[in-house]
């Protein structure tokens with residue numbers, strides 16, 4: 001067995017698997033649950049196609065175009081289901097209105113996180129919102145290539161996925177609009193499902209959904225659990241999901257994320273979207289105007305190509321935006337500057353997972369961050385005026 005690129009660089013996108021004419025590449029899962037590409041040397045004819053599509057090897061981005069940057073938030077109703085400023089939904093609606101197809105990541109009822117295509121606005125909520133799990137895009141490559149022959153395709157995903165698709169499609173297609181999201185790093189779906197299994201056990205198999213970050217529950221909510229019974233939705237606060245804690249602390253990303261070639265301004269998409277952290281400092285007046293309108297979530301938007309610029313101009317009818325700069329957006333967005341650094345629990349978590357699975361990892365986080373979890377729970381139980389007072393005293 002051999003690798004297309006070294007294990008530490010493989011982002012698990014599967015473009016090599018899809019392009020191999022001899023079916024010599026298998027997507028394997030390692031002992032921690034990360035997917036990587038492995039070559040069967042008996043079948044390999046050394047044609048090099050796998051290397052020609054690998055985003056760790058081919059990083060073919062437009063360096064000529066002078067980037068433009070904006071702070072923006074969507075004025076469309078659908079924004080509420082989005083994690084940030086709802087920019088993706090605006091782009092998606094534009095492509096759908098022109099009879100195109102939109103590819104992005106959904107989490108289905110079995111908690112599988114995968115790339116799917118949608119052709120109607122009714123299906124858009126499936127793709128909205130961040131799922132902090134590596135999504136499986138294997139089945140999308142060929143479908144996108146086929147669809148491009150007759151219609152517009154919008155693909156939105158992590159930069160390694162966007163780069164992989166761009167390499168796989170090969171020649172420039174007028175019909176393809178690529179949007180990359182700024183990415184902190186991705187854990188794997190095995191660990192995520194392990195966490196879901198623990199929640200299912202706790203809630204007697206009543207769990208029907210899991211959402212990361214939910215605007216309905218306010219800023220301190222990291223996500224919510226959805227239930228099959230009349231219980232509806234329940235907020236998940238900081239430190240109450242070991243998986244989420246591990247994600248935020250950069251403890252469980254796949255190896256390639258820690259040396260990601262796209263954690264900077266060298267972007268593979270026609271457009272890059274992200275959270276505009278620190279917008280209140282960088283674009284104070286705009287931030288105030290958004291607050292007055294009751295908008296929740298402001299995105300950073302970076303235009304990387306001429307095609308991206310033309311598409312952006314056509315799609316911004318319902319966008320409240322203000323020109324900004326790439327440098328301002330970068331200020332508080334670390335993954336536009338460099339890759340995430342391994343969290344301090346990285347080695348411990350790997351060792352525990354190998355030894356006693358997610359049960360053990362879960363116990364580790366629950367014990368280690370017990371004080372923080374209880375403090376957060378107590379804070380959430382307080383009436384509003386006490387919270388306000390506490391924030392004032394603590395200067396937060």
Ligand SMILES: Cc1cc2nc3c(=O)[nH]c(=O)nc-3n(C[C@H](O)[C@H](O)[C@H](O)COP(=O)(O)OP(=O)(O)OC[C@H]3O[C@@H](n4cnc5c(N)ncnc54)[C@H](O)[C@@H]3O)c2cc1C
Nearest residue numbers: 082083084085086087088104105128129131156184274275
């Ligand atoms: C794993 C991950 C890490 C992120 N890290 C950062 C960060 O460090 N800094 C930052 O500014 N922004 C980060 N984001 C992006 C940010 O949270 C918003 O998703 C983005 O700004 C777009 O917001 P929106 O409101 O326009 O669209 P939204 O409706 O929130 O979602 C936009 C798109 O995200 C795609 N998406 C969701 N989950 C995944 C996934 N697992 N893999 C691939 N694509 C996915 C959907 O397909 C959809 O097309 C991250 C997102 C993900 C998924």
